[in-house]
Amino acid sequence: MGKATGFIEYERKTAPGRNPAERTKDWKEYTTKLPEKELQIQGARCMDCGTPFCHTGQMIGGTVSGCPLYNLIPEWNDLVYRGHWKEALDRLIKTNNFPEFTGRVCPAPCEGSCTVAINDPAVAIKSIEKAIIDKGFEEGWIAPNPPKRRTGKRVAVVGSGPAGLAAADQLNKAGHLVTVFERDDRIGGLLMYGIPSMKLEKETVERRVNLLKEEGIEFVVNTTIGKDITKEQLKEEYDAVILAAGAQTHRDIAIEGREAEGIHLAMDYLTRSIKGLLNKSNEGVISAEGKNVIVIGGGDTGADCVATAIRQGAKSVVQFGKHEAQPMARKGNNPWPQYPNVFELDYAYAEAAAVYGDDPREYLIATTKFVADEHGKLKELHTVRMEKTYLEDGSYTMEEIEGSEQIWPVELVCVAIGFSGTDMPLASHMGVDTTARNTVVAKYGKYNTNEEGIFAAGDMRRGQSLVVWAIHEGREAAREADRFMMGETKLP
Template sequence: MGKATGFMEYERKTAEERDPLSRLQNWKEYQLPIPEDELKKQGARCMDCGTPFCHTGLELGGNASGCPLYNLIPEWNDLVYRGRWKEALERLLKTNNFPEFTGRVCPAPCEGACTVAIHDPAVAIKSIEREIIDRGFAEGWIVPRPPKTRTGKKVAVVGSGPAGLAAADQLNKAGHSVTVYERDDRIGGLLMYGIPNMKLEKELVERRVNLLKEEGITFVTNTEIGKDITLEELRKQHDAVILCAGAQKHRDLPIEGRELEGVHFAMKYLTETTKGLLDPAFEPSISAEGKDVIVIGGGDTGADCVATALRQQCNSVVQFGRHPRLPDERQENNPWPEYPQVFTLDYAYEEAKAKFGRDPREYSIITKKIVGDEEGRVKELHTVYAEKERDEKGRIVFKEIPGSEKVWPAQLVFIATGFEGTEDPLLSESGLEHENRKVKAEYGDYSTNIDGVFAAGDMRRGQSLIVWAIHEGREAARECDRYLMGDTQLP
């Protein structure tokens, strides 16, 4: 512990952000680098707790508490304080394959479990993590390190999101020949097409993918398992298979008017927008320019739709959520070290407030129907406000408030109500045992009912955080290595 009184002397400071209105003029990352002197102070705020809850990786209250990757947070906080950046990078990379991703898009359950956060603002763990990895690349410390020897074993990894990339990286380090299959035209999964550029610039994803290629991993794009090649064929060509295909079957909204022109799944919008930015020859079919936009769903994907629509010069944007506004401070039923369920103003909402003068979120609202014009295009949404209650069996129900009906003009509607699980045809045609569209594979073992086939990430656990995906990809690689070699040295 470099400075015993650091948490008392220094206030929490995170990365400064570009002005909300000015950043709407482009798709560049909205956060700015933190000066080194300030980073040392933030590292000094770490108490080096006897029991560091920040990297416990538990699930409490239905959410992650602490880092599921078990990042050695107090260690690299202290090294940053001491200016020993290269050592900090080495400690960070021991547990996290891709800090440049988690340092930008992870919701930081580590900070929610920080001991300082019991009474004061948490240590700026996420900001420090990001700066460590960015400095590692900038200084040239991160270079290709292909394995010195090969085992002769071949492994196929299905899906190139964070779970698939982590599994591939670990197996390649163990000396196996790894091929990653991706159905899209670019590698990265949701890192590439599900997260907008202003949160994660695609050059960062491509930089990491290129590094993995130089280390010996083979990537195959535009290939969907179950459609272009069967799982059985993949098994015959490889000694083992790890399935990390994600959980991208959208949860639909079965209401009147769903079929109208101008009503889209959020992920289609985000994917097409990113493709258009990466490839000038690609023309997206959806644009928010000059339109009244409504996003149905109160999560991060919905927020990303808000930010994207703002950059496309929408006329207005509103985001609907069924749940009430979160409190400003932790409540008694949400104690530390659970993830804090408190009100925050995300980047997208800051931007909307700067442009239109108000937070775009509407709480405790239910969409009753979507109404179109005579040509079949969406023109308005009909809603009602509701109170969140529990019925006699303790289940959460939403009781509509009489007289609270409202009509909202809209020419573009995005459904961002989450994901149900893994999509077909892989799930339905492979013979994999599954339940609720999740592949059955025990946590910690990751073996499916098919010999030599493992499953990890959202495909196994359902829609979750990037840190859980990387965690499961790493662990599945460990068990796959054990299956292939009889033993394993992977962590």
């Protein structure tokens, strides 16, 4: 695959980002493209490793190793190297319904388990993937391809995020009549309202949704199951139902002063910002303009809040994390092919450094209380530094450092500490069993719930996870729903 000595001869290059200080003045995607010739060179770095781990898609040490979609990565790397772009596209879409999404927002566990990455920088798999699908659209190779025959079976998909869209796409390909229900005003779920435009422009999402419509999928927005349509109606009108409504129950922070005005859940903040941009209106937008902003939570959602606040004109932005900074290189307890837990300067942090002069992250810090002014508006936040001690069994303890208390002026706080499970009113209405983690009980690989004909997939089943896992589960749930309706299945 690729050039036998390519990984020795060529250095890794990825698509560069636009100038951090300049790109904060707009909401367009921050990445750029590599020249086609350079992409072919990067494809040449894919070594003939014999046993490629990049597409294994397994959980090791609590994190994903390789691609959960089992993308045929060495094959399309080799085809790009040889200039066979159309053939590379054919191999890419064989396993991945939406490479234009994963090529933009996936953290690329495939690169973490790349064999070259044992000693050298990994093959630039993500950049090549994005280039293949973008070229496919540019060249007109991707066009509506509705099924040639219909089975007469009807399927309802609840939720239009990556899991729901993948399930709908697969079932439509099998010839079933598919209707996707979305409670929001636009299709896309997390892809539309959870990921900011500078990472995933909404025209990219709408382009795919329009393609799915042309292939025969029906989309119904502003519809809440249990309110606008009932479980009984779904079971009467459809032969199978797939629940793919995501993990939408946010974790909140329960400390003194939480009721102060100016404290918001991160996803609410991001969603309102995106809706404001799409609607070309500031109505309902939570603005950071001229404010000191603190983001509580060190993950990707927190980083997106940082980038959004910068574009809104925040006076300052700081992000709190409860853990220490990641090491510059893999530690002994994080060996290849596990996902590499190493320090990275994500797009948002590069932007903050360019605008404010420093990386906005504060580590090993805990918020102890919020303080409001006489009008109930947030004015300050109190913190204490923490010391983390690892125990012999791998667990750890956290203790406050005496005398490390600090007061931060702040007018806007975004709480980005994750999600605690799925939409329980929906699960309750549908009569499906749930776990202590508020996820729907449905065995991995089977996806069937305790209710006959009702399946669950994506974050609703597995909990908060990656877009690539959502697509994986949507595809597999579609396969099992097809088997349930037809007695057999040809879906992968």
